[in-house]
Amino acid sequence: MTKSIGRIGIIGTGVIGASWTALYLAKGLQVVATDIAPSAEASLRKFVETAWPALKRLGLSAGASQSNLKFSADLAQALAGVDLVQENGPERIDFKQKLYGQLDQLLPPDVIIASSSSGLTMSEIQKGAASHPERCVIAHPFDPPHLIPLVEIVGGAKTSEATIQRAAEFYTSIGQRTVRLNQEMPGHVANRLQAALAREVYLVAEGVVSAADVDTALSWGPGLRWGIMGNMVLNHLGGGPGGIEHFFQQFTGPMTAWWKTLGSPVLTPDVQKKLIASVHAEAGSRSIQELAVERDEVLLGLIELRNKFAGSSQKKSPEPVA
Template sequence: MSQRLCIIGTGVIGNGWIARALAQGWDVVAFDPDPQAPARTRAFVDNAWPSLERLGLAEGSSPERLHFAESLEVAVQGADLIQENVPERLELKREILATLDAAAEAHVIIGSSTSGFKPSDLQRDCAKAPGRVIVAHPFNPVYLLPLVELVGGAATDSAHTATAQALYQALAMRPLVVRREIEGHIADRLMEALWREALHLVNDGVATTEEIDAAVVYGCGLRWSLMGTFLTFHLAGGEQGMRHMLEQFGPALKLPWTKLQAPELTDELIDRVVEGCEYQAAGRPVSELDRRRDDFLVELLALTQKYWPEAEGLEGRI
């Protein structure tokens, strides 16, 4: 029997969930009040489908298994999993999640794609079964990148978390259960730190957007795609590993190299960043850049799996 995903909100992230679920052979029912949403979503899926075909489609997968509902209340009926993807405004999310909680059967997990809000804040207005309302934060493009951060709130127990893990694994995701709720979860806090420092480098005239991206792509980014931050530094310590690395380079952490606060987004800084990105894009539309990124990620995912096969058991170790 096929599983059904309910998607509320069909922006970039919502559509990414849709494409992933369809490729895994799920039925998808979506709701978005924008009358242009169905056409926009189908164009999104069409653009993503060649990459998903290269990764390998599940038996029975088809873009035709997507349907749009006329209301949120209708959309949740019969869903095995509900994913909320409305704009990142806390009051709006609370309102939508409370409506979903009231309309859906009490056992159905409701995941929020929020990149920053804590689940206890999202659960606050849910009266029926608040514990099943969790953070399920993916990464763009959702249909290719496997990480999803799962964060439970004050009302969430281990049974809710276990159910959510199994559901997202069925979508070929790699669930990372965050040990305690915190704004920004894990990955976004790391990315925000790099992003703030990059903005300072542009603002101070140290580097252009293209030069900063090159530093990541041809340096740390290549290593991070396999090992991440800690294991990379463990190797930097030689045969003695992390202990030697911290003894040797740890004192440098006290030096004021980096800046914790983001720079003021002045008109001048905004213009520099925008002009730099437009120069890098070289007139290519976002859809073309999407396909180029997707082609690269498909090959990189295969390569990462080849050199880190034990990542298959990652979910059980987190």
């Protein structure tokens, strides 16, 4: 559990697996990817090539090269000699458990198996790894992981503390921002926060506002602040000179009253139909690809600004008092 991680095995090269691949290559790592889809290799290499200008703009690490990518449809061949496996298979517990049984047999016990699963718990997944469940951990990214640096790390009932620490150190070493969950929760943390917000699709379903108005309210209101600081610290600022203590004094009553009126929508076919129509009206003629390009371009600018600010803040840090 102490050897350095320099060679990554990628299982599954869909949207998340391909994005992980691009990130690892940009960080100067060796990557071997595997996927049984007939056109998987061509699609993966095209994704990496398309993502490369953005990664170059953010700054490539020493040794970064697209030529460090190898591909094999054979699982055993792909995983020979890897130091960490980033698993991006389908979100089906039966599939995961069977796969982890195979990985458990193929890999030396000091190779971490990290799952990108967005909702399944590692306690269930690692039941498939009978010999070495202690090296299995959730390392859940946010789409697209080659741009968004968040990684949620959570172990299962049989995951060792050494695995969790080593995984956290690895992701931090390549510039990712890690959040450790001290206990398992379905959907982890970031997706649960999104899900809490998503409950208010009730506002669209009830005709209070359109999907476009919901997105305007979010992206040009609290979303702008959330791109800078998290909600907890923003509440601290919202309390003025009195900070978080004054915030609770002022807003506990109104906020808890709002909670009581939050919607609890059931996504019936009719509700889905309303939401779909409203989202398409908002998107207009813009394709999925065009929307993704727009998202990524603004996201790059925000990341560059935050990195610049973080760098200047570190330079301004006062010297410790002797």
